[in-house]
Amino acid sequence: MSKKLFRRDFIGNxxxxxTGIAIGVPQILKAGTTDYKPxxxxxxxxxxxxxxxxxxxNATEEKGLTDVLKSRxxxxxxxxxxxxxxxxxxxxxxxxxxxxxxxxxxxxxxxxGALEIGPxxxxxxxxxxxxxxxxxxxxxxxxxxxxxxDIETFQMDATKxxxxxxxxxxxxxxxxxxxxxxxxxxxxxxxxxxxxxxVEDACQAHLAEWKGKKxxxxxxxxxxxxxxxxxxxxxxxxxxxxxxEAFIRTCYNFHNQGxxxxxxxxxxxxxxxxxxxxxxxxxxSLLLAQMTRLLEQSNRRWENAQYLTRLxxxxxxxxxxxxxxxxxxxxxxxxxxxxxxxxxxxxxRSKFLEAxxxxxxxxxxxxxxxxxxxxxxxxxxxxxxxxxxxEKTMQEWLERNQCPQNDVLTSEQSVWLFQNMLLGTxxxxxxxxxxxxxxxxxxxxxxxx
Ligand SMILES: Cc1ncc(COP(=O)(O)O)c(C=O)c1O
Numbered sequence: 001m002s003k004k005l006f007r008r009d010f011i012g013n014x015x016x017x018x019t020g021i022a023i024g025v026p027q028i029l030k031a032g033t034t035d036y037k038p039x040x041x042x043x044x045x046x047x048x049x050x051x052x053x054x055x056x057x058n059a060t061e062e063k064g065l066t067d068v069l070k071s072r073x074x075x076x077x078x079x080x081x082x083x084x085x086x087x088x089x090x091x092x093x094x095x096x097x098x099x100x101x102x103x104x105x106x107x108x109x110x111x112x113g114a115l116e117i118g119p120x121x122x123x124x125x126x127x128x129x130x131x132x133x134x135x136x137x138x139x140x141x142x143x144x145x146x147x148x149x150d151i152e153t154f155q156m157d158a159t160k161x162x163x164x165x166x167x168x169x170x171x172x173x174x175x176x177x178x179x180x181x182x183x184x185x186x187x188x189x190x191x192x193x194x195x196x197x198x199v200e201d202a203c204q205a206h207l208a209e210w211k212g213k214k215x216x217x218x219x220x221x222x223x224x225x226x227x228x229x230x231x232x233x234x235x236x237x238x239x240x241x242x243x244x245e246a247f248i249r250t251c252y253n254f255h256n257q258g259x260x261x262x263x264x265x266x267x268x269x270x271x272x273x274x275x276x277x278x279x280x281x282x283x284x285s286l287l288l289a290q291m292t293r294l295l296e297q298s299n300r301r302w303e304n305a306q307y308l309t310r311l312x313x314x315x316x317x318x319x320x321x322x323x324x325x326x327x328x329x330x331x332x333x334x335x336x337x338x339x340x341x342x343x344x345x346x347x348x349r350s351k352f353l354e355a356x357x358x359x360x361x362x363x364x365x366x367x368x369x370x371x372x373x374x375x376x377x378x379x380x381x382x383x384x385x386x387x388x389x390x391e392k393t394m395q396e397w398l399e400r401n402q403c404p405q406n407d408v409l410t411s412e413q414s415v416w417l418f419q420n421m422l423l424g425t426x427x428x429x430x431x432x433x434x435x436x437x438x439x440x441x442x443x444x445x446x447x448x449x
Pocket of ligand 1: 103104105106129130132133175201203204224225226227236237238
């Protein structure tokens, strides 16, 4: 939005709400000041213009979709677009092999299927993740073991993983939450030392890097999501990356009803189970088009996020999520920070977020306590789980899943901003910080609302 529009909106706000600011004061909100009241108290919005609308598209997407339509080759078993996408995605991630599948969940399902994970096996996952990470384990009747969160980074606490490993553990599946890499070296060492497969849930982490290497390269395989909100988006879709040829062949067969190759000719010896998790040529064309701007968008998010971190670090009570030292790039699918109400006159997080929304800064509290959700605790009573593991093991499982640090983080501190908000300018970042500073200055008044 132009400066002119911004000013008009600001003046409109003043006229409507009567903030008591003297006539003649320049009608522009100065960055770095808290001269004006928060919007929730009738002041001007810190960020009056909308953030970048997501998804972004242009004629490239339109042409790609129309070309597939006219080709009449709409499925991957007929056309060449998905194969072209896979070749480009391998180049982009630096992984030897990629396979497009119908979602990030399908990518994880296929990987666990290819690893032959099943009843009696344990899979270690973080408690702080989207429920899909948990669901793919349970769909295989394996036991998901939930590990606590490193409150400083919002990531799975690598130092707590060893204690969660048992002779039944077959996979460690860390998640690069928010698009920031977990402490990858420690996870790789854990996998090697215990002879357990490492699978990266990189569903939020397109182009994230650890020591200059893209995520999706560190375990036996990486899983990516292309669901609507993701940094690379085709409405619903996903991909598997791996550097093992035999593994991608097993994954291909699993996602294609156990059959290898376009001709559906059976390739013996690569798996004993399968389903249909294929992606369509339409989505392949959308992904190829979206990839033409992924790098530029990723650079922009990275630069804006780093600037925002510098600004927010100066505000007492606001602590941006730290990146582990090996991180050379976060995808910043989410911008995560901690809120400490003690620096905001005791203002609750929910009131703080309401005030932040009023400033024109969309936000969320993010994930909660999955280990305490009845959807998850109910597994202890699932008839198949009782049959496979027995009552005692399932009761102990509830105990094993206690995550005290995650409780602290999610019940009062965690805040998310979203990737599209990082696609704008430095000014947007300044206005986000400005909104928070205004709220801080007037926190006691907001608390009374
Ligand atoms: C960490 C994580 N894992 C898995 C998934 C599942 O991906 P999809 O929604 O494409 O199935 C998501 C999607 O939000 C995710 O954030």
